[in-house]
Amino acid sequence: MKKTFLKKLVTASIAAVTALSVFRGVPTFADENSDATAMSIGESNVQVSINKVLNIAEGITTPLARFTFTFTPKSGNSNNGVPYETVTASNGQIADKTVSYSGTDALVSGETSIKKNTGNIFANVTYTHAGEYVYTVAEKQNDGWTAMQKGDVAIDSMTYDNRSYEMHVIVKNRVTSGSGVYISSVYFKQVTTGATAKVKPSEKGATFKYDLFTNIYRKNAGKITDPNDPHPNDPHLGKYDPNAKSxxxxxxxxxxxxxxxxxxxxxxxxxxxxxxxxxxxxxxxxxxxxxxxxxxxxxxxxxxxxxxxxxxxxxxxxxxxxxxxxxxxxxxxxxxxxxxxxxxxxxxxxxxxxxxxxxxxxxxxxxxxxxLPDVTPTGLLIDNLPFILMIGLGLAGFVVLSKKRRQA
Known part of the structure; x- marks a missing residue:
């Protein structure tokens, strides 16, 4: 009886191990159905854009600035053990994307930032075969913006976002809509020690938009000398004074x-x-x-x-x-x-x-x-007025009383 039980237990364990090994052999692409993953509709390419968030305070004109994002192919293995696909000039190469700001990008009342996006980052990108493509996405530092500075003193500053992200792009073979491949899903993970969570998009729809990079623009008050200057953030025009009082x-x-x-x-x-x-x-x-x-x-x-x-x-x-x-x-x-x-x-x-x-x-x-209004001289001491009135009333009463007695 015990031998039969042990035999069944061993058989069940072997079956379980075999099943696990089979499941591990099935290609999977890291939690595709998460709400942080941009998913395609049918077999059409998913569209993804990156938002540049520029924090700026009220009372400041938006600076002239151009922010650039780079997409560097990364090597490694997918979670099924297969190496990431190799990016070449004709397969999966993504050109730098830029977002530009100027004085016409006004801060909306009540808001604390201006948000602009790259447009679909996969526009004009070609994939020749299926697989998982991984890129390191980063912002070029201290690039595309010039401080308003005279001598060694600047009246403004820009804090760049130095975070970087892994962008995973899953490309699949078309089955029902013809030959070729399509971008099935995309997700981002911030590159930090021990980071595993995906970054959720700020907006979903025809295009998934991700707020990945936030820069901060600061400016000292009162340094623009001409209040009617139509271009107060042009560093070349010189209508500002770092020594002006705020x-x-x-x-x-x-x-x-x-x-x-x-x-x-x-x-x-x-x-x-x-x-x-x-x-x-x-x-x-x-x-x-x-x-x-x-x-x-x-x-x-x-x-x-x-x-x-x-x-x-x-x-x-x-x-x-x-x-x-x-x-x-x-x-x-x-x-x-x-x-x-x-x-x-x-x-x-x-x-x-x-x-x-x-x-x-x-x-x-x-x-x-x-x-303080001037004091008007009247020749009369106003402080003694109540006493003067009382004396006047007393005299008037005495006159009236004397007249009545004479008539009597």
């Missing part, structure tokens, strides 16, 4: 009897630009430096003809300014918001608030004037 907030006191030594109190709060990676900025009142943490209300005091000056602020920053009301004074502001001149009036003796002002690439300044 923001100047000035206090002016107006009125013949106004106190020009009086300190006026402000609460100032900065909101960081969408591309900012620091936590604070620094301004100066005279020779005294003051640090402003993003999102934190900071109190400052300014008297007549005194200014808070910021040499450098990232373009795309916003600020809120609240002046505490002063008895008898009326505050108003004349300011530039990214080169546009604006005005705001206040109310006598009350707080004066300016909310969410943009600090852009063009001139930014703010002059807050506190006005």
């Amino acid at each position: 923001l100047v907030i000035k206090k002016v006191v107006s009125g013949a009897t106004a106190d020009k030594t009086k300190d006026f109190t402000f609460k100032l709060t900065f909101t960081k630009a969408s591309t900012e990676d620091k936590t604070s900025i620094v301004g100066k009142i005279g020779n005294d430096s003051k640090t402003f943490e993003y999102g934190k209300e900071t109190i400052i005091k300014l008297h007549h003809d005194q200014s808070l000056v910021f040499d450098t602020i990232p373009a795309g920053t916003r600020y809120k300014l609240v002046e505490t009301g002063s008895q008898g004074y009326t505050a108003s502001a004349a300011y530039k918001e990214n080169g546009a001149s604006k005005n705001q009036a206040g109310t006598v003796s009350t707080n004066f608030t300016q909310d969410s002002i943009l600090i852009g690439e063009k001139p930014n300044d703010n002059t807050i004037t506190n006005s």
Whole structure:
């Protein structure tokens, strides 16, 4: 009985091992049905494009830039042990793809990036036989863009994406639609230690679009000297100054009897630009430096003809300014918001608030004037007026009472 059981167990084990070896021998192409894989419809070529994501803050003109992606064939073995197919000039070679930006590519309000794509990367690519083709996809570094720089000082910067990806292209033989081959599926994996997950497409449809490379464009505020310059990001035209101030907030006191030594109190709060990676900025009142943490209300005091000056602020920053009301004074502001001149009036003796002002690439300044009306001499002490009225009423009453007594 035991021998029979052991015999059956051995037989079953051999069968299981044989089955596994058979399944391992079946060509498979790494989880083709995953939702991260671009799949063809029928036996037509799947279409895939790569998105370039350019992070940029508001108040900045999109730079002149051209980003280039390369597709380098990679050697290795498929998961069924078969070597990757060899790429030649006539079989599977993919030319570099470029994405270009200019000032006409405007950032949509409320967005923090501009996205453009390569178009179908397999357009004009020929495959002569079936198999798995693998490429390393990367972006050329520090290529296709020029900083706006004078001397050793630049007013802008570009952070390139140095990630790379394995792109797996599965090519199959046509069976039902004639001879030849077609691109059946494509998927991407980021090249990092231990990475196994595929990159999911940001958009599916006739073309699968993948957000693989994200660059960050940053610019210092207030450095474009001509607010009407139609090409503020052309590094060759020279209408910019690295030494221009990013923001100047000035206090002016107006009125013949106004106190020009009086300190006026402000609460100032900065909101960081969408591309900012620091936590604070620094301004100066005279020779005294003051640090402003993003999102934190900071109190400052300014008297007549005194200014808070910021040499450098990232373009795309916003600020809120609240002046505490002063008895008898009326505050108003004349300011530039990214080169546009604006005005705001206040109310006598009350707080004066300016909310969410943009600090852009063009001139930014703010002059807050506190006005005090002149005192008009009347020859009458207004402070004693109530007592004078009381005396007058008393005299009038005495006269009326005396007249009635005489008549009686």
